[in-house]
Structures are given as C-alpha cells and as structure tokens.
Amino acid sequence: xxxxxxxxxxxxxxxxxxxxxxxxxxxxxxAGIEVCPVWNKSNREHTYIHSKPxxxxxEADAAVKALGYSGEYYVDADHINLGNVQGFINASNFxxxxxxxxxxxxxxxxxxxxxxxxxxSYSGTLNIPGITEPFLVSDxxxxxxxxxxxxxxxxxxxIYRFIKEQKGDDxxxxxxxxxVETPQTPVEMFFILKMIxxxxxxxxxxxxxxxxxxxxxxDYVGDVKQFALEFEEDVLVIDYAVKExxxxxxxxxxxxxxxxxxxxxxxxxxxxxxxxxxxxxxxxGTTWLEEVIGLALAGGDALExxxxxxxxxxxxxxxxxxxxxxxxxxxxxxxxxxxxxxxWSSEKYANTLRHIPGHPDYNPNFRQLIHxxxxxxxxxGEKYIGLLEEHSELIGNCVEENLFDRHLKRLFNL
Numbered sequence: 001x002x003x004x005x006x007x008x009x010x011x012x013x014x015x016x017x018x019x020x021x022x023x024x025x026x027x028x029x030x031a032g033i034e035v036c037p038v039w040n041k042s043n044r045e046h047t048y049i050h051s052k053p054x055x056x057x058x059e060a061d062a063a064v065k066a067l068g069y070s071g072e073y074y075v076d077a078d079h080i081n082l083g084n085v086q087g088f089i090n091a092s093n094f095x096x097x098x099x100x101x102x103x104x105x106x107x108x109x110x111x112x113x114x115x116x117x118x119x120x121s122y123s124g125t126l127n128i129p130g131i132t133e134p135f136l137v138s139d140x141x142x143x144x145x146x147x148x149x150x151x152x153x154x155x156x157x158x159i160y161r162f163i164k165e166q167k168g169d170d171x172x173x174x175x176x177x178x179x180v181e182t183p184q185t186p187v188e189m190f191f192i193l194k195m196i197x198x199x200x201x202x203x204x205x206x207x208x209x210x211x212x213x214x215x216x217x218x219d220y221v222g223d224v225k226q227f228a229l230e231f232e233e234d235v236l237v238i239d240y241a242v243k244e245x246x247x248x249x250x251x252x253x254x255x256x257x258x259x260x261x262x263x264x265x266x267x268x269x270x271x272x273x274x275x276x277x278x279x280x281x282x283x284x285g286t287t288w289l290e291e292v293i294g295l296a297l298a299g300g301d302a303l304e305x306x307x308x309x310x311x312x313x314x315x316x317x318x319x320x321x322x323x324x325x326x327x328x329x330x331x332x333x334x335x336x337x338x339x340x341x342x343x344w345s346s347e348k349y350a351n352t353l354r355h356i357p358g359h360p361d362y363n364p365n366f367r368q369l370i371h372x373x374x375x376x377x378x379x380x381g382e383k384y385i386g387l388l389e390e391h392s393e394l395i396g397n398c399v400e401e402n403l404f405d406r407h408l409k410r411l412f413n414l
Contacts, residue, residue, distance in 0.1 A: 001093060002250060003172045003204050004072060004278070007036040008408070009258070011078075011284030013045055013374045014291070015055050016388050018063030020396035021287065024403035026067065031414040038094055040076035040282060043084045044323065048375045053077065057091040074172060078282075079179075082159055089163065094172045096207070096282075097159045100179045102152035111154075115146045118198075119191065126190070130236040130275075135187050145191045152177065153192060157199030169202075174280070176207040178256040179326060183209045186233040190241055197245035205280045207254035208234065214257035216327050217285050217371040218364040219357060220264045228267035235277050252278035257327055259283030260355050265410040273413075281411065283403075285371045289353060290402045292370055292377075294395030295387055296349040302387045303346050305380065310366070311338040313373035320372040328372060334365040355406065 010021040021037065028035045039060040046052060057075050064073055077088030079098040088095070119142050126135040156175050163171060175196060177184065184192065189208060196203050211230050212222020220227065234253055242251055255261070255268070258281035272279050292309065295302040313320055314335065321328055341349070351361035353370060377384045388395060408414060 001170055001172055002248075003074065003094070003280075004034060004036040005250070005252075006033065006278055006412070007038050007074075007205075007280045009038045009040040009076060009078075009280065009282035009284070010403070011040050011045075011282070011287060012056075012059065013041075013049060013285070013288040014377070014385065014388065015051060015059045016385070016392070017287050017291070017396065017399045018059040019066055020399035021403060022063045022067055022069055023396075024400045024408060026069065027400075027404045028408045028412065028414060029071070033408075033412045033414060034071065035408065035412070036072050036074065038074040038076050038280070038282075040078040040094075040096070040284065042078040042284075043080060043087070045078075045284070049378045053088045053091040078284075079176060080159070082155075082162065085159060085162060089166050093167075093170060094174070095159075095163055096174045096176050097156045098176045098179070099152040099155045099159075100177045102155045103177060103180055104148055105151035107147065107150040107154070111150060112143065112146045115150055115195070116142050119194065122190075126187070128186075128190075128233075128236050128240050130239070131233055135190075137187060141187070142191065145188055149188065149192050150195060153195035153199055156196065157201055160199070160201045172204050173201055174205040174207060174254055175201065175203050176254070176256065178207045178209045178214075180209050181326065183211045183230070186230065186237045189234055190237050193238065193241035193247060194245055197241075197247055202248050204248050204250055205252055205254040206238070207256045207282070210255075213329065214261065214327060215329050215368060216257055216324060217260055217289055217367050218355065220261040221329070224263055224267060227264050228271070231264075231267060232271045235271055235275055239275070239277070250278060252280060254280040254282060256282045259286035259407065262355075262357065262406070262410060269411060269413050279411075281407075283407070285374070286355075286402060286407075287399055288374050288377075289355075289367065289371060290398040291388060291395050293350045293353050294391055294398040296353070297346050297398070298387070298391040298394055299346045302391055303349065305384065305387060306349060307338075307341055307344070309373050309376050310341050310370060312376045313369050314338055316376070317369065320369075320375060324372050328368045330365045330368050334363065335369065336363070336366065355402075
C-alpha cells in the first residue's frame with residue numbers, strides 16, 4: 001500500500017465531522033492539489049471519548065460514500081505501541097508507530113558495536129547532496145546516536161512485524177518520535193533511517209521532533225528561520241537515505257501537532273515545492289475547537305454548554321493539562337475568569353477561540369485550555385452529541401472553512 005504525495009491527518013475527537021473535513025480536501029483537489037485524507041485518532045482519545053477504532057473507520061467510510069469521493073483515504077492508528085495496537089488492526093490501514101518513550105533505552109553492547117561497525121563508512125565527512133556544508137561525524141557521535149535511538153527503532157521493528165503478521169502489506173507505516181523534549185538533528189535523522197532500514201520497516205512517513213514548540217491548537221513558537229533550515233536539511237537527508245539504504249521512494253516528513261502552525265506553513269510549502277517532495281501534516285484538536293466555536297455561534301443551550309466546558313476546564317486545569325504538558329504553554333494571567341466568560345456573546349466567545357492571529361479578541365491561552373478540555377464534552381455525553389447533531393450544518397461550515405481556508409490554502413499556496 002503506497003500513500004500519495006500529499007496527505008493530511010484529519011483528526012476528529014467525536015467522529016461527527018468526517019464529511020466537513022472531506023469537503024475541505026475535495027476543495028483542495030478542485031483547486032489543483034490532491035491531498036489524501038487520513039482520519040487519525042489515538043488510543044488516548046478513544047479512551048476519553050469511550051469510542052473504538054472501528055468508529056473512526058465507520059466515520060471515514062460514511063463520509064466517502066456520502067460525498068462520492070473516489071480517491072484514496074486512510075484510517076490511522078495514531079500513536080500506537082505493542083500494548084494497544086491489537087485493537088486497531090482491523091479498522092486501520094495506516095499505523096503511527098510511536099517509539100518516543102523508548103528513546104534513550106539502553107541496547108546491548110553487542111548491538112551497539114554491530115551498528116557502529118556497520119556505520120564506519122559514514123564517519124568523518126558526510127556529504128549530503130544539496131546541503132552546502134558537509135556534516136562532520138565522529139565515531140563517538142555514532143556511538144551516542146546508537147545508544148540513544150537503537151532500542152527505539154528496534155521497538156518500531158517489533159510493532160511493524162506484529163502488524164504485518166496480521167495484515168500482510170496492506171497498510172502504511174509511519175515512525176513517530178516527536179513527543180520528546182529534544183529535537184532530532186539531521187545527522188541523527190540519517191542514522192535513524194539507517195536503523196529503520198536494517199529493521200526492514202518500509203516506512204513511508206517519519207515524524208521527528210523539530211526545533212521549537214508545537215503547542216496544541218496554536219501557532220509555532222520558535223525561530224522560523226531555524227525551523228526552515230532544519231526542515232530543508234531533513235528533506236535532503238531523507239532523499240539521500242532513500243537511495244543509500246533502499247527505503248521507499250515516497251518516504252516523506254510528517255509534521256505532528258501540525259494544525260494551526262501558520263507561521264511555518266510558507267517555509268514548508270517553499271521546501272516541498274523546491275525539491276518536489278511530499279508532506280504529511282497531522283492534525284487533531286483543531287476540528288474539536290471548531291465544534292465548540294460552532295456551538296458558541298449557535299447561541300442558546302449550545303452557547304451555555306460551550307461556556308460550561310470552559311468553566312469546568314478552568315477548574316480541572318491541572319488534570320486536563322497533565323497528559324499534554326510538553327505541548328501546551330498556558331499563561332495563567334491571560335485566562336479570563338469563568339464569570340467574565342458567562343457574560344460573553346456568541347461572537348465574543350467564537351472570536352476569542354477562533355485562530356485568527358491579530359484579531360483583537362483572539363486568546364491563545366483560552367484556545368489551548370479548550371483544546372485539552374474535550375474530556376469534559378465527552379462526559380456531557382448525549383447532551384454534547386445532541387447539540388452537535390442539532391447544529392451540524394453550522395458546525396460543519398466552521399470545520400470546512402478552518403481546514404480549507406486557514407490550513408490547506410496556506411500549506412499548498414492555493
């Protein structure tokens with residue numbers, strides 16, 4: 001199974017926005033860019049929502065049928081490991097092998113020595129076509145990289161082979177190591193790809209940790225020029241590693257927490273156009289945020305529920321933020337009180353939450369807190385789902401506009 005050049009992870013917490021998401025991607029195709037939809041949902045999200053991987057498959061299939069979509073599409077077992085992958089086997093055909101928590105796990109001296117010996121030819125001056133300054137690689141550096149990543153990639157190999165035993169070759173493999181504090185350098189990426197090849201993993205997308213902060217639901221925080229340099233070098237390293245190690249020719253970078261990173265979209269667009277390369281961008285919570293915006297705009301009971309979600313999130317902030325500590329950055333003094341929010345109009349609430357940088361009402365701290373508050377909506381159960389269905393047209397328009405106008409148009413210069 002071979003995924004297309006451009007793909008977009010359309011996360012959907014509550015499984016109601018499949019058609020709206022797909023409409024945005026069809027708009028992109030009508031504008032000249034084929035972008036493959038990948039419905040992604042993690043085990044953590046399923047646990048909070050009390051949904052199952054088969055629900056994501058049902059949503060994707062239903063959206064495709066309803067809109068008469070004839071292109072390729074995928075259902076992603078997002079951030080899975082050996083402990084939870086079994087539940088995703090039947091429903092998914094895209095598997096994100098998350099081995100971030102294995103980075104730094106010791107490998108045996110024999111495994112380290114074997115990898116270092118097989119990497120001797122890359123010690124010294126490593127010239128990557130397209131990169132002006134060659135990388136200087138020392139033997140101790142290779143030992144360090146092996147100690148840091150070899151066990152993690154071995155774990156990826158175990159997960160891949162477990163899936164392959166049950167599905168054959170009927171799936172796409174991504175390797176993910178983004179949820180860590182320290183970014184992987186382009187040199188580390190090169191040797192990681194060597195490890196992946198030695199494990200026999202036909203990886204088609206790889207999600208590294210990039211420089212800067214990729215906070216949930218808000219713009220990139222960091223040096224855009226540094227990101228652009230690193231991203232371009234990673235693209236060139238992948239291109240060289242594909243030829244050097246016999247990896248799949250369509251291997252491409254995957255940007256996790258990729259929604260709303262508007263300041264780096266022009267750089268991503270520039271690099272993939274310059275080298276005619278693909279990209280996978282994974283989003284999740286941006287659709288859930290548009291649901292809350294739609295509820296706020298609907299007014300009445302829907303607005304009151306949106307306000308209650310914020311009030312409860314404010315009270316339970318520590319609990320809700322804990323699983324996302326590395327990817328949110330909320331300034332407490334910038335959060336409005338629940339009493340203040342109770343007085344807001346529909347438009348005030350929506351404008352505060354909607355990601356339009358420069359708008360006088362926009363508050364990224366408010367947005368991040370709502371982002372991690374979907375557990376509260378899940379606890380509301382049928383009340384929340386009923387309001388989604390009652391206001392489906394309004395909410396769907398918000399979702400479609402967000403994905404097409406604020407994401408796809410920026411990513412692909414449409």
